[in-house]
Amino acid sequence: MRWIALAAVLVGVALADEGRAVWVQPCDISSPDAIDLLIRNLKRANIKLIFVCVKDIRGRIIWHSERFSDAVHPDFRHFDGLNLLLQRAHKANIRVHAWFCCLTESPESPVVKKHPEWQQKNPNNQPTTSEIIQNNRKYNIVWMCPARRPGYVDRYLIPMMVELLKKYPVDGIHYDYLRYPGDVAPDRYCFCDWCSQHIFRHAHMFYENFPDKEFAPQKPLLPRAAANWLKDYTIRPPRKTWKNAPSTVKAEFLLRGSTLWRKIPLHRTPNPCDMDFFFYTYRCDAIKRSLEEAHKAAIKVRPDIVFSATVFKNPVLAARFCGQKWTDFLHLLDVVAPMLYRSYFPDSSFSEYLTMLSEYVRMENYWVGGNCHTYCAISVKDLYKEERREVERLAALLCLTGDRARQEKALDSLALLSGEALSSFLGKMRKTFSAFSERLKRCSVQLFNDFEKCFATLQKAAKEGGETKAIFRKLRHLTALLLNDPPPNFYPPKKLTAAINALRKARTEGIALFCASSITRFKLWDALAKSFKQPSELPHLAKPVSVPSTQVLRLLHLCRSELKQSR
Ligand SMILES: [Zn+2]
Known part of the structure; x- marks a missing residue:
């Protein structure tokens, strides 16, 4: 117990x-x-x-x-x-x-x-x-x-x-x-004028105190050229060249260029394209x-x-x-x-x-x-996703997307359907509806019946002719309801x-x-x-985070000692 x-x-x-x-x-x-x-x-x-x-x-x-x-x-x-x-x-x-x-x-x-x-x-x-x-x-x-x-x-x-x-x-x-x-x-993004300048300052790729001096190792101190990064040679291209370069050229360098560009031609080095690391950083x-x-x-x-x-x-x-x-x-x-x-x-x-x-x-x-x-x-x-897709397919058939004017125009086209064409379109709608009709029936018999009534009226119109615009409008309304104000449990x-x-x-x-x-x-x-x-x-x-910063821990420690002393 x-x-x-x-x-x-x-x-x-x-x-x-x-x-x-x-x-x-x-x-x-x-x-x-x-x-x-x-x-x-x-x-x-x-x-x-x-x-x-x-x-x-x-x-x-x-x-x-x-x-x-x-x-x-x-x-x-x-x-x-x-x-x-x-x-x-x-x-x-x-x-x-x-x-x-x-x-x-x-x-x-x-x-x-x-x-x-x-x-x-x-x-x-x-x-x-x-x-x-x-x-x-x-x-x-x-x-x-x-x-x-x-x-x-x-x-x-x-x-x-x-x-x-x-x-x-x-x-x-x-x-x-x-x-x-x-x-x-x-x-x-971003290659704005600020960013394409500031990126070099951010990574300290040149000395501000020697803005035009280009520090570069005369000969590699270490056999692997990239290993000489420790010597902090200048990576930013010459100031004037960079300033006057078109932004596309700058972007190309920042995304595909190499920090070793002064030492080794691109095609000779096995690992040259590292400027993008600095761009992402x-x-x-x-x-x-x-x-x-x-x-x-x-x-x-x-x-x-x-x-x-x-x-x-x-x-x-x-x-x-x-x-x-x-x-x-x-x-x-x-x-x-x-x-x-x-x-x-x-x-x-x-x-x-x-x-x-x-x-x-x-x-x-x-x-x-x-x-x-x-x-x-x-x-x-x-x-x-699945439930929405089923209804959205019906919405697409009924042209329920786009602005109001486009929707009205599409409704006029639907209302022109008759005979065989209407019958075949109705078949498509019924098939789409059948994907969720049973679920709908369980949630709202009323809504299910409303759909069925519309389909039956269209069926009749396909055989005998008659006005269908109001029925299509009603079907649209019912479909929009399923998307925006569905009966409870329709979305499980x-x-x-x-x-x-x-x-x-x-x-x-x-x-x-x-x-x-x-x-x-x-x-x-x-x-x-x-x-x-x-x-x-x-x-x-x-509760506090399990790993608070060192400074917070120290502060807590100091507070506690001060409290002890003041007692
Ligand atoms: Zn920017």
């Missing part, structure tokens, strides 16, 4: 320490009613930490800013949602971290228009909006240079954080998009430095502030592709939330994803090494439960869910309340 009691206590302690967090988007707090509903749901699900988007990916902020009033989101100009949310959340014992999409803006952002020189630039001196993404679409996010000083980080982003901290009693700062756009163009250091500066400024205003960050799941790969070597800055964070989103794993079945998810939780624990609290993050929407809650269980089994310390609006949309608050039935304290507040 004693063993059982002990085990229960241990399990209780373990569960009580589980961190739980949810991302909250501006649309979730756009009215007092929306805020009340959110708080009710969070309380029901025993979630005590939210990351609330205060600066979105397009650079729009939601607080009532004096200094950055032109960046305030139109929905929040007359409604201080953050203020009300903080009141309600704190009353419910829920902590609020201000979530910043740190380095992104929209091309229309006032700051981009005022300071175009703060944008990241590619080798052709173009900003990120010159990139083309899937389906030949233009990429419409502007990434700002994290390295330039004075620049976006020290003149805009950090002053924003400071203003927010002074005006609103948020409990933490949550960094997101603190990286380079490696998911769009890994090797093309420069980017990682620029990100880390931005975080350090933000950290210092925030602590000055609010010493009690907590820091959390969303990061890509693999810090080694993220260092190479996004400049986000987050293992370098764990000491500046209280909570790190690696994104173990299904869309960031290879295409696979749901059960394979769960296996890969577990493997990654173990890797996160290995990388973090106890230096920070880890809340492994999953995207709720991504869990339902057991998938969310299985993902949470997989995270727990692999020993995650905390679970972060992206995002509140997905949980609402897929009707999953009940399932979450069941999974999180056991109340829990936030581990980053309840």
